Amino acid sequence: MNASPPETLLAVADLKVHFPITKGIVVKRQVGTVKAVDGISFSVGRGETLGLVGESGCGKSTTGLAILRMLDITSGKVEFEGEDISAYDRGRMRPIRARMQMVYQDPYGSLNPRMKVADIVGEPLVVHGLATDKDKYRARVAELLKMVGLLPDMAERYPHEFSGGQRQRIGIARALALEPTLLICDEPVSALDVSIQAQVVNLFMELQERLGLTYIFIAHDLSVVRHISDRIAVMYLGRIVEIATRDQLYKDPLHPYTQALLAAVPIADPEIEAGRTQQIITGEIPSALRPPPGCRFHTRCPKAMDVCKTVDPPMRERDDGRAVACHLHS
Amino acid sequence: MTQPLLSVRNLSTRFRTDRGLVRAVDDVSFDVAPGETLAIVGESGSGKSVTALSILRLIPDPPGKIESGEILFEGKDLLKLDDAGIRAIRGDRIAMIFQEPMSSLNPALTVGLQVGEPINLHRKTVWSKALDKAAELLGKVRIPDGKSRLNSYPHQYSGGMRQRVMIAMALACQPKLIIADEPTTALDVTVQAQILALLKELTREANSAMILITHDLGVVARYADRVAVMYGGRIVETAPARPLYKSPRHPYTRGLMASVPRLDGDTGRPLVPIEGQPPDLASLPAGCAFALRCKDATERCHRERPPLVESARHHFSACWYHERLAA
Numbered sequence: 244m245n246a247s248p249p250e251t252l253l254a255v256a257d258l259k260v261h262f263p264i265t266k267g268i269v270v271k272r273q274v275g276t277v278k279a280v281d282g283i284s285f286s287v288g289r290g291e292t293l294g295l296v297g298e299s300g301c302g303k304s305t306t307g308l309a310i311l312r313m314l315d316i317t318s319g320k321v322e323f324e325g326e327d328i329s330a331y332d333r334g335r336m337r338p339i340r341a342r343m344q345m346v347y348q349d350p351y352g353s354l355n356p357r358m359k360v361a362d363i364v365g366e367p368l369v370v371h372g373l374a375t376d377k378d379k380y381r382a383r384v385a386e387l388l389k390m391v392g393l394l395p396d397m398a399e400r401y402p403h404e405f406s407g408g409q410r411q412r413i414g415i416a417r418a419l420a421l422e423p424t425l426l427i428c429d430e431p432v433s434a435l436d437v438s439i440q441a442q443v444v445n446l447f448m449e450l451q452e453r454l455g456l457t458y459i460f461i462a463h464d465l466s467v468v469r470h471i472s473d474r475i476a477v478m479y480l481g482r483i484v485e486i487a488t489r490d491q492l493y494k495d496p497l498h499p500y501t502q503a504l505l506a507a508v509p510i511a512d513p514e515i516e517a518g519r520t521q522q523i524i525t526g527e528i529p530s531a532l533r534p535p536p537g538c539r540f541h542t543r544c545p546k547a548m549d550v551c552k553t554v555d556p557p558m559r560e561r562d563d564g565r566a567v568a569c570h571l572h573s
Numbered sequence: 574m575t576q577p578l579l580s581v582r583n584l585s586t587r588f589r590t591d592r593g594l595v596r597a598v599d600d601v602s603f604d605v606a607p608g609e610t611l612a613i614v615g616e617s618g619s620g621k622s623v624t625a626l627s628i629l630r631l632i633p634d635p636p637g638k639i640e641s642g643e644i645l646f647e648g649k650d651l652l653k654l655d656d657a658g659i660r661a662i663r664g665d666r667i668a669m670i671f672q673e674p675m676s677s678l679n680p681a682l683t684v685g686l687q688v689g690e691p692i693n694l695h696r697k698t699v700w701s702k703a704l705d706k707a708a709e710l711l712g713k714v715r716i717p718d719g720k721s722r723l724n725s726y727p728h729q730y731s732g733g734m735r736q737r738v739m740i741a742m743a744l745a746c747q748p749k750l751i752i753a754d755e756p757t758t759a760l761d762v763t764v765q766a767q768i769l770a771l772l773k774e775l776t777r778e779a780n781s782a783m784i785l786i787t788h789d790l791g792v793v794a795r796y797a798d799r800v801a802v803m804y805g806g807r808i809v810e811t812a813p814a815r816p817l818y819k820s821p822r823h824p825y826t827r828g829l830m831a832s833v834p835r836l837d838g839d840t841g842r843p844l845v846p847i848e849g850q851p852p853d854l855a856s857l858p859a860g861c862a863f864a865l866r867c868k869d870a871t872e873r874c875h876r877e878r879p880p881l882v883e884s885a886r887h888h889f890s891a892c893w894y895h896e897r898l899a900a
Contacts, residue, residue: 298761406850436616437788441832441846448843463762466791470834470844489840507766509791510836513814516795523766527733 249288252425252457253310253343256284258319260302260309264532277531279305281481282319284558289424292451292458294472294489296465296504300528301478303461307427310459311345312336324424341371344418348430350410354402360413361398364388367420387416392446408439412446419450429461444471465508469493477501480531480539483558487565497567499544538570546571577604577645578782579628579750584642586620586627589635592855597623597637599806599857602881605750610776610783612797612814614790614829618851620806621786625752628784629669630659647749665695668743670772672755674735678727684711684738685723691745710741714771733764740772747779754786769796790833794818802826805852805862808881812888822890822898825863861892869894 259282264275280302287293295303308314310321312331321329328339344367347353354363365384368374385395391412402410411431418426428447432440444467450456462468468475469489476486477500485498496502503524510516526543529535535542541551550570559573560566586598598620605611615621626632627639630651644651646667651659663669668691671677678687688710689703698706704723711719714737727735736756743751753772757765773796776783785797793800794814801811802823810823821827828847849866858864864874873893884895892898 298763408850436851437790438616438829438832438847438851441834441844442848444834445843445846465762466834466836466838469836470838470840493836503763505836507763508836509766509789509795511790511794511818511830511833512835512837513794513797513818515837521766521770523770524763525767527731527764528761 249290251286252289252291252324253459254286254320254322255306255310256320256322258283258306258309258321259317260305260314261317275532278481278534279531280309281534283476283478283481283483285476285483285486287425287457287459289457290451290455291474292460292472294468294475295459295461295478296463296468296475297478298463298504298528300480300531302481302531303478304429306478307345307429307459307461311340311343311427313345337371341367341421342423343425343427344421344423346411346414346418346426346428346431348434350407350414350434351402353414354410356402358401359398360388360393360400360402360405363402363413364398364416364420367417371421373421383420387420390419390450391416392442406439407435408442411435411443415443415446415450419454422454423456425457425459427459427461430463431460432467433462433464440467447471465504477504480528480534482539482568483566484540484569485565485567487567491563491565497565497572498540498569499546499571500540503543503545538568575606578607578647579605579784580643580645581624581628582643582645584624584627584644585640586623586632586637587640588637590855595854596806596857597854598627601642601803601806601808603801603808603811605782605784607749608777608780608782609798610773610785610796612785612787612793612800613803614787614793614800615803616788616851618854619803620854621803622754624803625669625754625784625786628752629663629667631669661695664691664742664748665746666748667750667752668746668748670736670739670743670751670753670756672758674732674739674759675727677739678735680727683724683726684730687727688723688738688741688745691742695746706745707741710745711738713744713775714738714741716741732760733768736760736764736768737771740768740775744775744779744781748781750782750784751776752784752786755788756785757792758787758789765792790829791835802829805857806854807862807891808889809863809891810889811881812885816885816888820899822884822888822895823863823892824867824869824898827898828866 258280260280262277263273265271266274297303309316316329320327361384364387374380384398388395393412432443460471472489474488475492476483479500485501496505506522524543537553538551538556541547556568556570558566558568582602584598584601588595588597601624613621628644685704685707688707692698692703692706693700708719708723716737757768797814799813800817801808804825810826831845832847847866852862860875860877861879864870879891879893881889881891884890
């Protein structure tokens, strides 16, 4: 880590997002709760990229949506640029949203097929009342398209005329329209073909360098996350189990779940693969409706002890700056 | 090589679309030896899935049509069989595992009926015996308590469990060849590792060969004996896995390897993407399909299509300059 840590842009403290499960049509009663995000804390420094990884249902996308306040927060605090936004209503969120934007996974579903590219990319400017001067508006749209590697004359076309990679660029241009400081990218390359993924990953990195952007990069592909992130938080069933710098996490993973995830990813080299010991963990992720007691990972953990079945391990920060929630490291 | 189990010769499969004739698979030839795992790698639209479907004659006609070629399996040309003949092969001698277990299982039938069906159908086993065998197969794919789970429906299973059911169905008649089309793409990484390890173990045990279709170079490195790389409906390079990764002899294979971040890669360097887009199969260029994206393409590449030639022992490349790449 740096000698002087960067200024904190976003701080999330004990964030919980619970969804009630209701039954009945006339009289609704709550029969359960899905604890999609259940008490997570982390911070992101200005200009930094925080990778958020985990398998489906771990709460990584919910975390992204909750920060943007596109989902209601059950409890906890989200502080953005020093401002506690966790209780803000729609009206007060609007100016904040200009500074934090989302890039979505599906380049097909996230662009309106009946809008021209110029209108898609320019819409945030219109919504925020920044499109008063027609010439300036056009120039800004052209500039945004150029920024993401598209040609300004593509502005008059419709989304179906573009490939997946180009559509993702359009989505990025739209997210950049209001000059945000924070981009939350939810699986932004996983729908793209492998040869196209690298183009978009490089674009993200170039834009960060040029514009000083801060990213929360949500993905399940550990190789891509490693490439782009400064620090990484690993999630499992609504909790962060480990958070560390890239080198710490990939060279010396501490949490047994992080170790299992890394062991499961094959490396594109048959000679290395032949020499790797294959420790494949068994079982699948339990339902978030009824997470296991104690440590949520104990049902699949190869190193589980008796204490893990009953006591939920707290997140402990270590001297080297990383934090891990595991009884083996407390 | 020993006598191949499957030998695909000059296979061409086309689709009639409103955008014109799409050559999804164009003059593709390859062999699969008994017991070996061949990975077919490529991006979307490369023709890898259509190749797999063509082997079992599962191409919807119209709009698709297997135009020419031979598919020799255990000495028989599958393309010359009548409908009853190919049905006798499917699920018995050659089984298929699809990507999406939810849409390939029948939601209205119990798991027991679906796993037992191939046994009942091909082995003419009475249902009570077929169901016993189905329970045994579920145990084999590590679904605990197989006997009682025979009466469950697919929706009661998780994604990973459903893929285990698919594997159990595929293994039911001890096929000589299993074709697995992106069998774990829809699954989480820890479950993917479980399923692939299971598939590899069970095929080895039964001495079945496998064609593993995937876009994931890591999965290929972990599980394949031999690799065929497809691009624009053709095989552009094929070799045993180690030499293919060590010294790829086609610019597309090289490009793919440089563009994919690795768990053990150098993070300081930017990735080297392959510029441009995959080709449109409805309007393929006259020359090499990769020429438009190839840094080293010459005039000849745009004009003439390079044939697949043996560049080193068992290592084939369809590039005019494969020798230069070897250096």
